[in-house]
Amino acid sequence: MTDNAKQRIERLSREIERHNHAYYVEDNPSITDAEYDRMMRELQALEQAHPELKLANSPTSRVGGLALDKFTPVRHRVPMLSLDNAMNEAEFLAFYERVGNLLGESEIELCCEPKLDGLAVSLIYEEGQLVSAATRGDGTTGEGIIDNVRTIKAIPLVLRGEGVPRVLEVRGEVFMPKAGFEAFNERARAKGGKTFVNPRNAAAGSLRQLDSRITASRPLSFYAYSLGVVEGESRPLPATHYDQLQALKSWGLPVSDQVKVVTGEEQALAYYRDILARRDGLPYEIDGVVNKVNAIALQRRLGFVARAPRWAIAGKFPAQEEITLLEGVEFQVGRTGAITPVARLKPVFVGGVTVSNATLHNADEIARLGVMVGDSVIIRRAGDVIPQIVSVVAERRPDNARLIEFPDSCPVCGSAIERLEGEAVARCAGGLYCRAQRKEAIKHFASRKALDVDGLGDKIVEQLVDRELVDTPADLFKLSASTLTMLERMGSKSAQNLVAALQAARETTLPKFLYSLGIREVGEATAANLARHFRTLEAVATADVEQLIEVDDVGEIVARHVHKFFREPHNQEVIAALVDPERAGIHWPEMAQADESEQPLKGQTWVLTGTLSQMSRSEAKAGLEALGAKVSGSVSKNTHCVVAGEKAGSKLTKAQQLGVEVMDEQGLLSLLGG
Numbered sequence: 001m002t003d004n005a006k007q008r009i010e011r012l013s014r015e016i017e018r019h020n021h022a023y024y025v026e027d028n029p030s031i032t033d034a035e036y037d038r039m040m041r042e043l044q045a046l047e048q049a050h051p052e053l054k055l056a057n058s059p060t061s062r063v064g065g066l067a068l069d070k071f072t073p074v075r076h077r078v079p080m081l082s083l084d085n086a087m088n089e090a091e092f093l094a095f096y097e098r099v100g101n102l103l104g105e106s107e108i109e110l111c112c113e114p115k116l117d118g119l120a121v122s123l124i125y126e127e128g129q130l131v132s133a134a135t136r137g138d139g140t141t142g143e144g145i146i147d148n149v150r151t152i153k154a155i156p157l158v159l160r161g162e163g164v165p166r167v168l169e170v171r172g173e174v175f176m177p178k179a180g181f182e183a184f185n186e187r188a189r190a191k192g193g194k195t196f197v198n199p200r201n202a203a204a205g206s207l208r209q210l211d212s213r214i215t216a217s218r219p220l221s222f223y224a225y226s227l228g229v230v231e232g233e234s235r236p237l238p239a240t241h242y243d244q245l246q247a248l249k250s251w252g253l254p255v256s257d258q259v260k261v262v263t264g265e266e267q268a269l270a271y272y273r274d275i276l277a278r279r280d281g282l283p284y285e286i287d288g289v290v291n292k293v294n295a296i297a298l299q300r301r302l303g304f305v306a307r308a309p310r311w312a313i314a315g316k317f318p319a320q321e322e323i324t325l326l327e328g329v330e331f332q333v334g335r336t337g338a339i340t341p342v343a344r345l346k347p348v349f350v351g352g353v354t355v356s357n358a359t360l361h362n363a364d365e366i367a368r369l370g371v372m373v374g375d376s377v378i379i380r381r382a383g384d385v386i387p388q389i390v391s392v393v394a395e396r397r398p399d400n401a402r403l404i405e406f407p408d409s410c411p412v413c414g415s416a417i418e419r420l421e422g423e424a425v426a427r428c429a430g431g432l433y434c435r436a437q438r439k440e441a442i443k444h445f446a447s448r449k450a451l452d453v454d455g456l457g458d459k460i461v462e463q464l465v466d467r468e469l470v471d472t473p474a475d476l477f478k479l480s481a482s483t484l485t486m487l488e489r490m491g492s493k494s495a496q497n498l499v500a501a502l503q504a505a506r507e508t509t510l511p512k513f514l515y516s517l518g519i520r521e522v523g524e525a526t527a528a529n530l531a532r533h534f535r536t537l538e539a540v541a542t543a544d545v546e547q548l549i550e551v552d553d554v555g556e557i558v559a560r561h562v563h564k565f566f567r568e569p570h571n572q573e574v575i576a577a578l579v580d581p582e583r584a585g586i587h588w589p590e591m592a593q594a595d596e597s598e599q600p601l602k603g604q605t606w607v608l609t610g611t612l613s614q615m616s617r618s619e620a621k622a623g624l625e626a627l628g629a630k631v632s633g634s635v636s637k638n639t640h641c642v643v644a645g646e647k648a649g650s651k652l653t654k655a656q657q658l659g660v661e662v663m664d665e666q667g668l669l670s671l672l673g674g
């Protein structure tokens with residue numbers, strides 16, 4: 001038994017050291033933090049059970065990093081330590097009790113802070129001027145990175161305000177905000193370049209660059225969270241950690257506005273739960289909260305253990321990255337024929353839910369990841385963003401791993417798959433011959449922002465098409481309640497309701513009808529512009545490309561899609577059936593002649609994101625509101641359109657994921673000017 005424990009301890013220590021190197025030195029971890037933490041926990045438990053077997057240099061008693069000698073070494077006069085972790089409430093309560101016992105107090109004041117997921121830096125100011133900046137390194141010696149730190153706009157080069165000590169060491173976290181991280185990865189993916197697994201690695205990789213111009217091009221930010229060496233103060237430092245942070249703030253250093261003082265364990269747990277609930281809405285990644293004994297005098301009494309202070313604990317949040325197996329890949333066909341590879345995963349609990357599918361985007365992404373069926377892959381699920389495969393754990397590839405073969409014919413209808421020059425997406429050429437595209441077209445037709453047919457869910461559409469009861473949207477209107485009751489999970493009451501909903505849906509508006517046709521690149525705003533410009537279906541359908549380009553927000557590509565759509569005999573037949581009073585009988589009120597008081601965007605919610613170059617945010621907002629739109633700060637499925645300026649980040653990503661229409665600044669200008 002002891003022998004086994006000995007081997008296990010040696011093996012775990014060796015593996016952890018290897019992962020430390022990949023994570024701290026190369027900024028390129030090969031396993032998830034959750035997996036790493038499990039190994040660390042196992043090693044700690046074994047060492048506790050067999051203290052005599054603990055290695056002299058065990059990773060459990062060291063601060064993990066290592067200073068690279070390509071940077072000038074900087075010795076920390078006060079060591080930079082790590083933090084102990086509490087994985088759950090019980091572990092936090094054990095910490096609280098331990099501290100209470102050591103201090104002989106039953107109620108303790110704690111300063112609670114978000115645990116930013118970036119990397120620790122030490123900044124030294126002399127006479128108020130930034131003179132040195134270093135990473136944590138192994139806790140004793142860090143890497144001199146002042147040139148890189150100078151490029152971070154959130155870090156003041158000169159302090160201001162009253163009472164700045166002659167020498168002041170500020171410690172804090174350099175991090176990459178989520179929006180910047182997503183935009184960086186999006187660009188890298190488009191160029192087939194290297195992406196970062198998460199914002200932490202992005203921050204570390206960006207800061208530890210020999211060329212500070214690279215650092216300058218990365219969107220890094222900073223929050224201060226403690227003091228290190230202090231000398232020559234003109235007045236005594238505040239007696240609590242919280243007040244010290246406020247002093248830092250008064251000298252011009254950024255401090256998180258989520259920091260809060262609480263009393264007792266209940267309030268500390270409430271803080272944890274509150275921040276956890278708001279995690280996804282914060283603009284930066286956090287992996288937990290940090291609780292620190294607030295009174296500096298009490299911190300001194302508690303002191304340190306090998307690698308962490310006794311007066312602080314990190315309450316960890318559930319992991320957003322996990323490792324699982326890629327069991328297979330399926331190819332899904334979308335409304336416009338786009339073929340999307342979807343990873344089938346061994347179910348894994350990550351980001352608070354069980355995940356069994358992840359998108360693989362397209363063939364380029366598969367090639368970039370170098371992923372094979374059978375691989376262990378790192379899944380990331382942050383917030384409500386769809387799960388992604390961020391990397392492959394190369395060392396765990398089994399011998400029987402299989403290459404992922406992109407099909408050359410549609411998996412649903414067998415038509416050829418086309419990939420246009422310069423497009424990442426491959427598409428089934430089958431059009432409405434393809435059952436998959438037909439299903440998606442009908443789902444789109446009935447969706448809320450189109451004809452809004454209540455009760456026609458995806459599962460029902462799939463059955464209707466599979467049973468060949470419905471081929472085109474026009475066929476929906478031929479369905480009788482008795483036909484519908486043949487479907488699975490369709491009682492006679494819901495069948496009657498659905499028939500009634502279809503009846504009601506026949507009364508619509510021209511913009512909605514144009515949108516419901518699912519013409520490529522014609523979202524809601526474009527459909528509204530087409531309707532406003534041409535005023536009748538007939539006029540839109542017969543317009544040539546030149547006339548279409550005259551419409552606000554319609555460029556050549558969109559114009560060609562619209563033109564081609566209405567030339568297609570099959571589409572002409574379906575449209576004729578839809579508007580024929582004897583058949584589907586869809587109708588709408590005549591479009592009024594455009595006049596000054598018209599509000600074409602009435603009832604719509606728009607979101608502005610990114611930087612606009614030709615007008616200010618408030619001008620854009622006022623312009624949209626004048627057209628009747630409501631301008632909101634967050635993207636949801638109820639958003640009609642997102643205007644994305646330069647450097648648009650997470651809101652743009654979210655809009656794309658939700659299929660919300662996106663417009664660029666040019667589009668907005670012509671909408672407002674037109």
Ligand SMILES: NC(=O)c1ccc[n+]([C@@H]2O[C@H](COP(=O)([O-])OP(=O)(O)OC[C@H]3O[C@@H](n4cnc5c(N)ncnc54)[C@H](O)[C@@H]3O)[C@@H](O)[C@H]2O)c1
Pocket residue numbers: 019020022023024029030031032033034036037063064081082083085113114115116117118119120121136172173225290314
């Ligand atoms: N995936 C891997 O291969 C791998 C390898 C090594 C380490 N890791 C991860 O790194 C963790 C250990 O890293 P660590 O030693 O930096 O510890 P840590 O990240 O768990 O905690 C200490 C760090 O928290 C940061 N921090 C953020 N906000 C703070 C605040 N308000 N106050 C104080 N500190 C704050 C500081 O940078 C500090 O150095 C492990 O738990 C593991 O998750 C992963």
Ligand SMILES: [Zn+2]
Pocket residue numbers: 333410411412413414415428429430431434435436437
């Ligand atoms: Zn097909």
